[in-house]
Amino acid sequence: xxxxxxxxxxxxxxxxxxxxxxxxxxxxxxxxxxxxxxxxxxxxxxxxxxxxxxxxxxxxxxxxxxxxxxxxxxxxxxxxxxxxxxxxxx
Amino acid sequence: xxxxxxxxxxxxxxxxxxxxxxxxxxxxxxxxxxxxxxxxxxxxxxxxxxxxxxxxxxxxxxxxxxxxxxxxxxxxxxxxxxxxxxxxxxxxxxxxxxxxxxxxxxxxxxxxxxxxxxxxxxxxxxxxxxxxxxxxxxxxxxxxxxxxxxxxxxxxxxxxxxxxxxxxxxxxxxxxxxxxxxxxxxxxxxxxxxxxxxxxxxxxxxxxxxxxxxxxxxxxxxxxxxxxxxxxxxxxxxxxxxxxxxxxxxxxxxxxxxxxxxxxxxxxxxxxxxxxxxxxxxxxxxxxxxxxxxxxxxxxxxxxxxxxxxxxxxxxxxxxxxxxxxxxxxxxxxxxxxxxxxxxxxxxxxxxxxxxxxxxxxxxxxxxxxxxxxxxxxxxxxxxxx
Numbered sequence: 001x002x003x004x005x006x007x008x009x010x011x012x013x014x015x016x017x018x019x020x021x022x023x024x025x026x027x028x029x030x031x032x033x034x035x036x037x038x039x040x041x042x043x044x045x046x047x048x049x050x051x052x053x054x055x056x057x058x059x060x061x062x063x064x065x066x067x068x069x070x071x072x073x074x075x076x077x078x079x080x081x082x083x084x085x086x087x088x089x090x
Numbered sequence: 091x092x093x094x095x096x097x098x099x100x101x102x103x104x105x106x107x108x109x110x111x112x113x114x115x116x117x118x119x120x121x122x123x124x125x126x127x128x129x130x131x132x133x134x135x136x137x138x139x140x141x142x143x144x145x146x147x148x149x150x151x152x153x154x155x156x157x158x159x160x161x162x163x164x165x166x167x168x169x170x171x172x173x174x175x176x177x178x179x180x181x182x183x184x185x186x187x188x189x190x191x192x193x194x195x196x197x198x199x200x201x202x203x204x205x206x207x208x209x210x211x212x213x214x215x216x217x218x219x220x221x222x223x224x225x226x227x228x229x230x231x232x233x234x235x236x237x238x239x240x241x242x243x244x245x246x247x248x249x250x251x252x253x254x255x256x257x258x259x260x261x262x263x264x265x266x267x268x269x270x271x272x273x274x275x276x277x278x279x280x281x282x283x284x285x286x287x288x289x290x291x292x293x294x295x296x297x298x299x300x301x302x303x304x305x306x307x308x309x310x311x312x313x314x315x316x317x318x319x320x321x322x323x324x325x326x327x328x329x330x331x332x333x334x335x336x337x338x339x340x341x342x343x344x345x346x347x348x349x350x351x352x353x354x355x356x357x358x359x360x361x362x363x364x365x366x367x368x369x370x371x372x373x374x375x376x377x378x379x380x381x382x383x384x385x386x387x388x389x390x391x392x393x394x395x396x397x398x399x400x401x402x403x404x405x406x407x408x409x410x411x412x413x414x415x416x417x418x419x420x421x422x423x424x425x426x427x428x429x430x431x432x433x434x435x436x437x438x439x440x441x442x443x444x445x446x447x448x449x450x451x452x453x454x455x456x457x458x459x460x461x462x463x464x465x466x467x468x469x470x471x472x473x474x475x476x
Contacts, residue, residue, distance in 0.1 A: 063335025
């Protein structure tokens with residue numbers, strides 16, 4: 001089986017699993033109990049709400065930076081592989 | 091571009107990604123163990139207050155550890171099924187299969203003990219249910235349960251035992267098994283060192299001059315063999331950290347955000363997703379057959395499936411190591427296995443109803459039967475080929 005077919009089969013199985021484990025059980029139970037709340041910060045007053053939102057946006061920035069870093073690294077590695085092949089052919 | 095993408099086989103790199111993930115789990119685990127308190131009263135608070143709120147970046151380490159375990163088991167199943175698909179358990183590969191299966195069982199233990207540590211409501215009840223399964227061992231079941239728990243129910247003593255298993259015994263066993271599985275010693279001996287008959291180290295140049303061999307030009311270190319797995323790892327890490335930061339709910343259960351309460355049993359108890367197929371297999375036989383209790387049949391089916399997987403090199407009688415798409419009978423067998431496993435995993439998360447029980451019974455019977463019919467199927471296949 002070609003590699004793309006293997007990859008497609010894996011993606012399909014993972015998709016079915018995610019749907020089956022995340023979406024399907026919520027159809028059986030009440031929504032309120034199934035929602036995972038962010039519990040890393042307590043939110044009660046307005047001041048705390050502002051701190052919470054700031055902290056969340058800071059975490060988002062860290063997240064995007066790390067994901068971006070690895071994506072950039074992947075692109076550079078891909079270029080390196082492509083260049084190596086190109087020079088080998090020459 | 092298209093041709094290059096076609097050459098990129100994800101199954102070849104799952105092992106390398108799992109090693110990277112193992113290191114990530116080890117580092118995050120070390121940071122978590124600095125602040126975790128293995129005490130029944132303080133464990134929940136140490137995780138949800140100290141680590142998640144008070145310690146700098148404690149939330150990040152915990153999320154990496156939790157999402158990491160989910161991804162690790164996902165890759166483990168992909169790796170295992172991939173090896174099964176390509177028949178990498180025959181002819182010289184049996185050693186890797188057996189060591190891999192031992193590694194798989196070690197990962198199961200570390201995954202289970204890790205799930206208990208936060209001492210949330212679901213952790214507590216999952217531990218209670220799973221340890222009580224040992225009662226089905228004929229003869230000494232109840233004594234074994236008491237020995238494992240150290241108490242009549244899951245308590246602080248059980249937690250301390252699981253903590254020791256999780257941070258000392260199992261990581262050491264896993265590292266050791268990874269070295270065996272990857273043939274590290276053999277690789278090190280053949281590439282880095284070579285020894286003469288007296289046990290003394292011989293340098294590469296000496297070895298070559300002794301046998302009049304002209305050494306080949308060394309290949310560049312960053313060849314495709316290194317770069318491709320590295321590319322797979324960086325792509326995986328991008329996806330992994332995306333889930334850590336933006337979809338961490340995949341690794342956490344809502345019920346586990348409340349502290350363990352021994353007097354309040356949840357209506358539906360389930361372990362982490364990677365154990366769900368086993369749980370459903372145990373629950374599926376909801377009726378007694380003659381004198382045999384349904385729960386005993388469930389336990390027996392779990393043993394059959396796990397032992398069947400372990401003994402694949404012996405059960406599969408076809409001597410040729412060829413991929414499943416070149417073996418029509420085995421291909422059908424393989425997909426029946428995958429569908430049964432996925433079906434049982436999904437059913438394990440759903441609350442019990444008549445419909446889920448009957449579907450579960452169907453998948454469980456299929457899964458168990460698969461390991462009984464494989465010897466005949468593979469025999470027939472090899473005869474048909476010859």
